[in-house]
Amino acid sequence: MPQKLVCKALLTSKGDHLNGLNSSFEFLDQPFEYWNDSDCGKSVAQYYTRISQKDPTYGLFTPFEHPSLTLDIEADHYSLFQLIVQSSHVTFDIEPLQSIAGDVRKEMIDFPHSENKIEDWFYVRQPGNYPDFSRNRNPFTPEHREELLAACSSSVYEYAQRNDAQIDCAERLFPMNILQKATASGSLRTWLRLLDVNSRPHNSHEMQSLIQLIADEVSKWTPQIYSWWSNNYRSQQSISF
Template identity: 20%
Template sequence: MQVRLLEATEEPERLVCQAARNDYMEGYVGETPFAEVMASIDGDSIEERKETLIHRLLAHGHFGPFEHPHATFAIEGVSRSCMAQITRHRHASFDVQSMRYVEFDEEDPEPGDVYVQIPELDEAHIAGRNAEIAAENKDRSDEELLRRRRERYHESIEESFDAYNELLSLGVAPENARMVLPIGTVVNMVVTLNARMLMHVADIRSAADAQWEVREMTNQILDLAEGWCPVTFEYYNNEMKGRKNRLAP
């Protein structure tokens, strides 16, 4: 999996401040120099004033101004399961690689290339749901357990890809042959989120109880967001950490 920032609003935090100050200014924000817009906010420099205002907005739950700046991310190699989870968020925009026009006709599918590799194939004991080893497998060593998991996982996926390829060769359209492919088949996406939505998605999807893949993807998005909108996301990551749903209405 990799996530890259494709495009983002320039000077996002200046925009947040302009939008927020608009609510309380007598003058027209479109014609007022930024230094004047920020004059009533505490701070010795414009950067300090931006920080004061952004911290105050986040602390008081005034999230509306964070809907103006937005960022677009290119995501490579996540599963269709991860895609199904992230596309539930209705205020984000998506483009998803098509299975109608892109064929997955690999003869020998490789993990990471056409399907994702799950962490349980490399670690015998991961805390979480179903971490308890079933009675019939209790006597297996960790090595044996991992070997059997890998065998079962890869066998099953290879069988699905074989069936898919055979259906294509029998004249079935890719958008119908795909029905036999596993939910772990990889997909590339382009996602656009505004800063408020990005924090909301992070609330839910980078939480400890989120599924590992969507959590890893969201954490990569959050790292990039911290470079893009530093005051906002440093505050979000450090000061709002303890709250379960930090931005949920």
């Protein structure tokens, strides 16, 4: 019940000084275990909406630090690397490339008749028109896709030729679109901060897709608070600092 926790922390921090907004917290006379998470989320959103802070200070959003969300993520190595660089307050544990390389070799070389395909290990775009950093769309053809898949397959076979003494160097043979898993944990505030930083349309298609998947999970986790934030503060980085 993350929104209950945010609400409780907010009420604790304000004490009796809720700026006359006690009507938003009609459930205060009930024990905490009976508070409804959706009602708490609505009350928190109403509170922050009514105080109308155009330039919020750091302390205003400290209640958002208490609830924590853990996500299992799978993405291409490059997008995951970008995500980690931009998420200094989110804790990541990532799948070792050596482990991935061993699995790829086992499936693609040792068991060539496996049902797994090269697409199961490497991310390659589907054909289409994709925007660049200037928002100009450029075609990505079926031929482009086949070329990249062939390059990925070639890297697997080249890796398989290395012996154990060369294993660390061999990992570098894989292109950065190899799929990698991660477990990531952070507070509500840190996830909103991450979404905030990535709300502008300057990211790659892959990064935007990854950010949208994270946004969907945060929205399901704290629907009322997320809706308030998305409608009022997204792209402003007000909650970030």
